[in-house]
Amino acid sequence: MEGDLGRLCQRWSHDLTQALAHLEAFIDFGEDEEVEEEILGQVAVTVRALERDIRAHLRDGRRGELLRGGVRAVIAGPPNVGKSSLLNLLCRRPAAIVSPVAGTTRDVLEVALDIGGYPLVLSDTAGLRHATDPVEREGVTRARARLSQADLVLAVLDVTSVSPTPVALEGGSPPPGVPCVLVLNKADLLGGSPSVPCAQGPPVTLLSCRTGQGLPELLEVLTQQLAQLCGDPLSGSPSLTQGRHSRHLGACAAALARFGHRGDSGDTSGDIGDLAVAAEQLRVARRELGRITGQVGAEEVLDIIFRDFCVGK
Ligand SMILES: Nc1nc2c(ncn2[C@@H]2O[C@H](COP(=O)(O)OP(=O)(O)OP(=O)(O)O)[C@@H](O)[C@H]2O)c(=O)[nH]1
Numbered sequence: 001m002e003g004d005l006g007r008l009c010q011r012w013s014h015d016l017t018q019a020l021a022h023l024e025a026f027i028d029f030g031e032d033e034e035v036e037e038e039i040l041g042q043v044a045v046t047v048r049a050l051e052r053d054i055r056a057h058l059r060d061g062r063r064g065e066l067l068r069g070g071v072r073a074v075i076a077g078p079p080n081v082g083k084s085s086l087l088n089l090l091c092r093r094p095a096a097i098v099s100p101v102a103g104t105t106r107d108v109l110e111v112a113l114d115i116g117g118y119p120l121v122l123s124d125t126a127g128l129r130h131a132t133d134p135v136e137r138e139g140v141t142r143a144r145a146r147l148s149q150a151d152l153v154l155a156v157l158d159v160t161s162v163s164p165t166p167v168a169l170e171g172g173s174p175p176p177g178v179p180c181v182l183v184l185n186k187a188d189l190l191g192g193s194p195s196v197p198c199a200q201g202p203p204v205t206l207l208s209c210r211t212g213q214g215l216p217e218l219l220e221v222l223t224q225q226l227a228q229l230c231g232d233p234l235s236g237s238p239s240l241t242q243g244r245h246s247r248h249l250g251a252c253a254a255a256l257a258r259f260g261h262r263g264d265s266g267d268t269s270g271d272i273g274d275l276a277v278a279a280e281q282l283r284v285a286r287r288e289l290g291r292i293t294g295q296v297g298a299e300e301v302l303d304i305i306f307r308d309f310c311v312g313k
């Protein structure tokens, strides 16, 4: 495996291999003078630092996945506010049916787009309302489901009928912490020189899908949001470009945490049985890293035991 993540994993793998080698040396040769008990303390410090680094990287790491698969952006809001018109405006073709009848969109409609250089899978959804018609009700259920998987939400409202009270996406909500851009559509109906209400919370843009007024500003806001979600693709910061990588890193961090819990219980006595169990957690962690880097070697551990402690030489 190549690239920054590969190098990072190799460094983690090296540190982990060293910690494991030291622990195994203590288990195997602990009675020898060359191997001191404070080694256990050092191993614990290394493992804690590794777990912290890997978890920090994982928090950051969905960025790479987002870049590869495209950010899942969902257009949501009440019926008839111009959600489908917004999708058509952004993809520059009449992909979705637009009509003055509330409840026009039923199925989720998906288009793949590029905004500001970032890949995006944009979904248009049924207007969120309490529907009596069974087909529309199914559409609303699908809209909610799509919203719950969103990486970014474009919440659309009709600017001529927004209330000063906080906006809620009735009948649906994005997962907590998901960024949201509030689009106040039909600005052409306001007349004069309308200003964007100063709202706390998500960024707000005034738009007219009919005239295109406000589109450059919306694209700018969206690009900023996408940059935050995806990171700068040119910065070369190591990112998790595959879900598989994040799964292995997650499993690695979990094994390191299990090793750490043993220390939390106050057991630093170096009981060989417990240490053997702890060493096994480090082996599990190393195997998971090895699945990313493509290299796991028992010989490496032996190398370090002999190099660092001159045992048996
Ligand atoms: N004046 C004006 N009308 C608009 C604008 N955007 C959309 N409309 C009109 O509003 C109506 C509803 O538009 P749609 O895009 O179908 O709205 P929607 O939110 O997808 O509606 P549902 O699918 O029913 O939930 C249509 O008649 C559009 O032509 C706008 O910026 N200005």
Ligand SMILES: [Mg+2]
Binding pocket: 083, 084, 085, 096, 097, 098, 104, 105, 124, 125, 126, 127
């Ligand atoms: Mg629609």
